[in-house]
Amino acid sequence: MKSSYQIWIFVLFFSFTRNSIRVRSGSPESNSVSYMLSCGASGDATDADGRKWSPDTKFLSSSDKSATATAQYQDPSLPSTIPYMNARIFNAASSYKFTVPSKTRFWLRLHFYPSTYNNLDPSKGIFSVVANGFTLLNNFSASITAKALTMAFIAREFSLTPVESGVVNVTFTPSAEQRGSYAFVNGIEVISMPDIFQQAAALVGYSDQSVDVQSSCLQTMFRLNVGGQAIPPNNDSGLTRTWYDDSPYLFGAAIGVTNEAGKNFTIQYSKDVTQDIAPSDVYSTARTMGPNPKVNQNYNLTWVFQIDANFTYVVRLHFCEYQINKVNQRAFDIFVNNQTAQAGADVIGWSGSQGVPVYKDYAAYVGDQSGDEEIWVALHPSISMKPEYYDAILNGLEIFKVNDTSSNLAGLNPVPSAMLVKAEEEEEDKRVASTGFNFGPLIGGIGGGVAGCSLAVAIFAFVQTKRSKAGGIHARSGYWLPLYGHSRTSSGRSTASGKSNATSHVSSLAAGLCRHFSLWEIKHGTKNFDESQVIGVGGFGKVYKGTIDGGTEVAIKRSNPSSQQGVHEFETEIEMLSKLRHRHLVSLIGFCEEDGEMILVYDYMANGTFREHLYKSNKPALSWKQRLEISIGAARGLHYLHTGARYTIIHRDVKTTNILLDENWVAKVSDFGLSKTGPNMNQGHVSTMVKGSFGYLDPEYFRRQQLTEKSDVYSFGVVLFEVLCARPVLNASLPKEQVSLADWALHCHRKGTLHEIIDPHLKGQISPECLKKFMETAVKCLSDHGTDRPSMGDVLWNLEFCLQLQELPGGLVVAENKANDAYATHTAMLGIEEEIANMQGDEQSQNVVFSQLVNPKGR
Incomplete structure (x- = not known):
């Protein structure tokens, strides 16, 4: 039995337009609904962004015997107390009932904050969720997931198939495998959505087979604005989707260049591709390979995603040409998991004109024979087509998990590393000792998110451990997720380990452009700063050879913990290098700012200094x-x-x-x-x-x-x-x-x-x-x-x-x-x-890249 480990994390609450219609149960004449429930709340409440959440009581079944509770601890990375500080606790199977328009797809979003409620042990919060016959979560542990993902709270989004009856039942059931288990939920959203899955997706590797997406239940795994900034829900034409930055998923140092259409450029939607497919902000930014054709022919522009094994996935690629206007000026091949999904892709050939967006869906089945459990998406110039420019382009990318033949979408729980568990135990001991009162194992307080701006610029964590099974609950190892945060409701920065750092020296912009390591990751990678790992000493401090992500060698530069003289240097290094990428500049992978430590992580240079x-x-x-x-x-x-x-x-x-x-x-x-x-x-x-x-x-x-x-x-x-x-x-x-x-x-x-x-x-x-x-x-x-x-x-x-x-x-x-x-x-x-384009988006500086492609001359 499984519980999904890898999901699309929507850290913001998916802002809705304030004038959106809230439909009551029993209003079949309306063709849309928008329910936002703060579970366990006693009345209407407004979150930090001014959105109104309603209590969940009237949506529960009449036989429900659940309890309400308030979290005993508020993690500093929570964007708002609503809906996360209140919870609905279930000791037996209980259901919510929603009236929705028939023959209409809808989003179901579930929010979880695994803290201590009514003195219950968070580790016993193990349960399943079923919606109209589809298993969404199975033996799901929000506590384990929060530990492993170093997140304080979790959100999951599903796209459910239309129901003829106009009624949706969402049932929470405590695990039968764990004695004393219970189920809980903090927030539920049920939102009508347009039918954006009208086409079958071609099955990669099988020229005559496709996947019927329209009749499937889906889980959103990734939704990325490729080459552009994160797009918040209220900028998504009222569809409340969040599109995140793609840079955390790029593979290798060859990340191409980002660019943006001019301010006066208009995206020309068609009857086949409307704003329901993706907002104009997605189609007006892109990532291309760069101006050097010889370089482009020798590498792939590649993204890598960690996912659940034994499922079929739909990869949706969004394209829009705003730089060229002729067929075969830019043609490229598309690969999904090292198989050709599309040879000779030509966006102008598909769309017929500049500025007209198109999208393509490809399906791939990912088994667990190889143990990799990844999806690779790669683009490469089509040599056989002999295009005018050897280049590739991508504007947006979405990945959806498709239910299996048993109507199941549930994956496995992740496995927290031993180092993380130990760190959390030590943190809890310190907190109890300092307060004299035991609030319980506060997973939510320890598994914090990374603070960021309201546009939620992404950074990521990627940890590989061996598959294991513990306590009767299936466990899944390995994940690669962006950690998002929300700075407006917290006075300080919340680190990846959940510790608030009110004296952060790094701007949210720079922090969003590189990875944020937790201190336990750094200690694990350097054998707790063992002197045998030291490969250099400089004015900033010692440099250690270390490993991350199960074996990748890195150089870890640690400031002198007893000195604050390196604060400016630490900040400047991140501010500068996070925005630059060049073959002859050392690559900054990320940083750690926790417990007074200032640590920088770089690519390892095998031959040392000149x-x-x-x-x-x-x-x-x-x-x-x-x-x-x-x-x-x-x-x-x-x-x-x-x-x-x-x-x-x-x-x-x-x-x-x-x-x-x-x-x-x-x-x-x-x-x-x-x-x-x-x-x-x-x-x-x-x-x-x-x-x-x-x-x-x-x-x-x-x-x-x-x-x-x-x-x-x-x-x-x-x-x-x-x-x-x-x-x-x-x-x-x-x-x-x-x-x-x-x-x-x-x-x-x-x-x-x-x-x-x-x-x-x-x-x-x-x-x-x-x-x-x-x-x-x-x-x-x-x-x-x-x-x-x-x-x-x-x-x-x-x-x-x-x-x-x-x-x-x-x-x-x-x-x-x-x-x-x-x-x-x-x-x-x-x-x-x-160069990673400046996140504030200067039109001239970003368009100049392509001007060199059309007119090859010096910048």
């Missing part, structure tokens, strides 16, 4: 070509910060320890704790306190306390000499004139003896033409005045020229007469340049 491969280590010396390629990669990352992101970003701490190397020796610029947003068009600098690392610090910045992007150029010039000479930038053991590498290198260059201080390991490796150009570039970077230094784009051009000179000495003719801004030349060499 410096440890240059000197002061036992590692083999890098070849000159390797050093040159790594320098070029770092220059690309810095060049992107200066000119490719929405605003100029000045790194302010460029050095070889902040250039990391992945397993393929690709350079990644890291450590954005000191970074600053650059000056605007009317101001050439940023006035700020001098910060950075001695030896790399721009002397002009030090003198004038005026920061420009040329300060990064100076620091990078020091890096270039570090690469060439393989010695520390400051060495107090040397004679005074040699202590500073920058000063000594410039001195040697003036005297014509620079070749004497080159790393002996490079003897005979560097071609004279390459060496001359490299030294010339490094010297220009160290010019005393910023105006005399090259731009980062010019530095990149020169280094790429050096590589060509090295590979083809004497045989290469390259025109060196170039404009000061060589950005157009550089962009063609940069590879993937992917």
Whole structure:
């Protein structure tokens, strides 16, 4: 027997328009209903968003012997006391009865807050829910689910088939397998919905088979606005659906680019696709693969979803072209679970015109033979179609679970990890000790959500554990869910473990763009910060090698717990990196801010820092070509910060320890704790306190306390000499004139003896033409005045020229007469340049991406 572990979590209450009609039981003449019941409440009540909830008493069967109760503890992440603080408790099977229009589909939404009611043990709240013969939940434990998903409260949405009688019975039954079990519910919504499932869904892998969605009962698993912001219910044409951000489900670093139609662009709905299918906000934003056709042909744009096994799922993809207007300009293949769902998809070919939305439904059965229990959706340019642009597009995505042949939709309960259970027990012990009164095992207080804005920007948690069975209740392991929150009703931020943190240093926008780890996840991944896991120490604190999600290697940077000096650096790192994605920038996976800890989680860089491969280590010396390629990669990352992101970003701490190397020796610029947003068009600098690392610090910045992007150029010039000479930038053991590498290198260059201080390991490796150009570039970077230094784009051009000179000495003719801004030349060499679109949506900055696709030229 099962209870579903994975659902679409609607953290907001699904706002309704205030003038919507509330139909009483026994009003068959109306073609719509909207019931919002606060179960166990004694009268009408209004939630924090101003919506009215009614008591549930008149909808209960006459034989009902249930009890009402109030939760003994209010979790700080609850968006409102209504409907979650009141509950209806059932000790025997009991039913609600609703009058609905016949032959009309409707949403059924159930809300649960597993807290302590009437001194009942939350762990005994195990029950089933059946609606008109369909099993929606079976041996469902809200307590277990809240623990495993680190959520304080749970909401589930079902789309039920029309009923001829016009009556819907929803029955709650305590589990027969658990002695002393009971059922409860905090809120119920019954909402009429249009019939949006009129077409059969093609069964992937079977050309002649389809799934009849119209006659099926469905559970909403995911509903995503791809490439755009979350859409709240009151922006969904009165249909009260919530569309969430898709970024938590993207697979890998190749996440494409997001874009938006112009403000004056109008979505042209048709009789087949109306706003009932999806609101215009879904169709006016999209995620595409990017402007580089060669890159696009070598990767898939992929989303991964964790689901229940042994069910059929309908994957609905929403499309609308607002960038191109001809057939075969953009054609792509669609894959669902590694099987071709659609070859040569052409949105213009389907819709016939720009701005006309279409959707496609595909069905896939997911068994448990492989144990993965996932749905993968991938897009790839159609090579065989030879389109004008090798690209793909997606505007929206929904996934629905279809009832099985026994009219069942119930999955399995998730399994909380042992670390989580222990953490909750410790938390409860602390709370009881501090208050002197035991409120019981407060699952709701411990399994908190992540606070966010009312638009509910998403972050996610993905945990893999082994399948197990405990206490007679079937358990399911593995989940991948976004954790949403609501900040307007809580004075502080609620962490993923449910602990309120009123001194959060991270904006809700930045927090919504990356994953929020709980402290127990971090401790588990680092073996409780075992010293054997330490792979580095910096100004912020120690860096640990760790694992997440059952084995993924990550780098975990932990601030010194006894110091608050890293607060600004912690905040800046998240604010900067959460909005940037680039091949040569280290990827920030997420953060943890709990119990005074400030922890950052990054992709693991297998080859460590650039410096440890240059000197002061036992590692083999890098070849000159390797050093040159790594320098070029770092220059690309810095060049992107200066000119490719929405605003100029000045790194302010460029050095070889902040250039990391992945397993393929690709350079990644890291450590954005000191970074600053650059000056605007009317101001050439940023006035700020001098910060950075001695030896790399721009002397002009030090003198004038005026920061420009040329300060990064100076620091990078020091890096270039570090690469060439393989010695520390400051060495107090040397004679005074040699202590500073920058000063000594410039001195040697003036005297014509620079070749004497080159790393002996490079003897005979560097071609004279390459060496001359490299030294010339490094010297220009160290010019005393910023105006005399090259731009980062010019530095990149020169280094790429050096590589060509090295590979083809004497045989290469390259025109060196170039404009000061060589950005157009550089962009063609940069590879993937992917930026998460600013969440506030600037039309010009977002549309410029596609302008390069149509007119390939420098940004």
